[in-house]
Amino acid sequence: MARISAGVTSSHVPAIAAAWDQGRADDDYWRPIFAGFEWSKRWIAENMPDVVVLVYNDHASAFSLELIPTFAIGCADRFEIADEGYGPRPVPAVEGHADLAWHIAQSTILDEFDMTIINRLDVDHGLTVPLTLMFGQPEAWPTRIIPIAVNVVQYPPPTGNRCFLLGQAIRRAVESYPEDLNVHVWGTGGMSHQLQGPRAGLINREFDTAFLDRLTTDPEALRKMPHIEYVREAGSEAIELVMWLVMRGALGDHAKELYRFYHVPTSNTALGHIVLEPTS
Amino acid sequence: MTDVSEFDDIPGTTLFTAQRSRKGYWLNQFCMSLMRAENRERFKADERAYLDEWPMTEAQKQAVLARDYNACIAEGGNIYFLAKIFATDGKSYQYAAGTMTGMTQEEYAEMMLRGGRSIEGARSIKEGR
Ligand SMILES: [Fe+2]
Numbered sequence: 001m002a003r004i005s006a007g008v009t010s011s012h013v014p015a016i017a018a019a020w021d022q023g024r025a026d027d028d029y030w031r032p033i034f035a036g037f038e039w040s041k042r043w044i045a046e047n048m049p050d051v052v053v054l055v056y057n058d059h060a061s062a063f064s065l066e067l068i069p070t071f072a073i074g075c076a077d078r079f080e081i082a083d084e085g086y087g088p089r090p091v092p093a094v095e096g097h098a099d100l101a102w103h104i105a106q107s108t109i110l111d112e113f114d115m116t117i118i119n120r121l122d123v124d125h126g127l128t129v130p131l132t133l134m135f136g137q138p139e140a141w142p143t144r145i146i147p148i149a150v151n152v153v154q155y156p157p158p159t160g161n162r163c164f165l166l167g168q169a170i171r172r173a174v175e176s177y178p179e180d181l182n183v184h185v186w187g188t189g190g191m192s193h194q195l196q197g198p199r200a201g202l203i204n205r206e207f208d209t210a211f212l213d214r215l216t217t218d219p220e221a222l223r224k225m226p227h228i229e230y231v232r233e234a235g236s237e238a239i240e241l242v243m244w245l246v247m248r249g250a251l252g253d254h255a256k257e258l259y260r261f262y263h264v265p266t267s268n269t270a271l272g273h274i275v276l277e278p279t280s
Numbered sequence: 281m282t283d284v285s286e287f288d289d290i291p292g293t294t295l296f297t298a299q300r301s302r303k304g305y306w307l308n309q310f311c312m313s314l315m316r317a318e319n320r321e322r323f324k325a326d327e328r329a330y331l332d333e334w335p336m337t338e339a340q341k342q343a344v345l346a347r348d349y350n351a352c353i354a355e356g357g358n359i360y361f362l363a364k365i366f367a368t369d370g371k372s373y374q375y376a377a378g379t380m381t382g383m384t385q386e387e388y389a390e391m392m393l394r395g396g397r398s399i400e401g402a403r404s405i406k407e408g409r
Binding site: 015203 | 284286287290291292293294295296297298301305308309311312314315316317320349350353358359360361363364367368370372373374376377378380381382388391392393395396397399402403404
């Protein structure tokens with residue numbers, strides 16, 4: 001049977017893509033940021049998943065205001081790299097796992113989550129930046145990816161609790177898949193950041209640290225956090241953190257922290273990264 | 281009905297609610313069109329003419345022409361859509377965010393290097409905290 005063996009979260013700041021793609025990864029500003037992923041790169045090389053269920057949000061790349069799915073799952077064999085206005089990133093296209101993706105779609109829908117099924121999806125920095133941070137610049141990405149896109153742009157996004165419940169449903173789906181696959185669930189986005197208005201540049205290290213702590217010590221408290229608390233305490237774009245709760249829900253009741261990295265600033269953003277292992 | 285009034289209690293912050301999305305629909309859809317290289321070229325060649333192809337308000341067009349991102353947001357723009365404009369200009373999120381704060385680009389970058397804007401006093405207009 002397939003199993004979920006780890007959860008990873010990472011911010012997906014677009015400036016990381018620009019720095020990497022333009023060969024500035026070794027600059028003083030960027031070196032500590034990429035260095036913060038060295039442990040994780042070694043760890044994942046030894047624990048390479050067959051498939052990553054990668055929870056991210058589209059930033060007005062694949063979805064405009066014409067169509068705004070709350071939860072959508074990429075069921076294609078392959079996903080192209082989006083042109084976000086600077087031209088597409090020079091990184092490999094993303095190979096999907098259509099069979100498992102369709103299985104998750106069917107299972108979660110019958111589990112009463114109204115998933116949108118996507119057969120064509122160009123993926124933006126929300127999905128590709130974590131791949132760059134975890135895998136560098138390979139010829140092809142070393143794992144297959146099932147994108148799960150969550151709306152966190154148009155209010156209201158799904159609640160943190162709903163995201164957590166979806167994670168639990170994804171776990172049930174994966175565990176009912178007959179093939180023996182090693183599956184990771186990744187949550188991306190966050191941590192504190194605000195990209196707009198006179199309050200832009202907000203960083204709340206205390207909030208972020210507590211959020212990272214509670215992923216293992218008190219996920220129940222995180223489930224109950226209302227949208228207003230994310231945006232008031234950690235910035236308008238910190239609402240992306242609800243996506244981390246999909247990852248956390250997918251790990252089961254108990255999880256152990258294997259690694260954590262937190263760095264300010266990454267452009268406008270507090271970069272947070274954590275690696276968790278289910279223990280129940 | 282969801283009470284979204286508390287969203288308007290956060291200083292210097294505009295959340296992309298239903299009402300704003302309706303107001304900014306064509307502004308944001310114009311931004312989406314800049315995802316295509318040929319549209320970016322046409323926009324750069326004659327911004328006004330390109331904007332006039334869209335059913336946007338004059339205030340929205342003026343905000344875009346002036347690259348006044350606070351005004352764009354007041355007119356219903358969303359930052360992830362507006363990003364297509366500053367991407368077309370070859371500018372970064374940090375540049376655009378900085379322009380919305382009243383600080384110079386250098387001052388804003390310096391603030392981020394010092395750990396970012398403090399949350400103290402930036403939580404609530406009503407409660408002044
Ligand atoms: Fe994002």
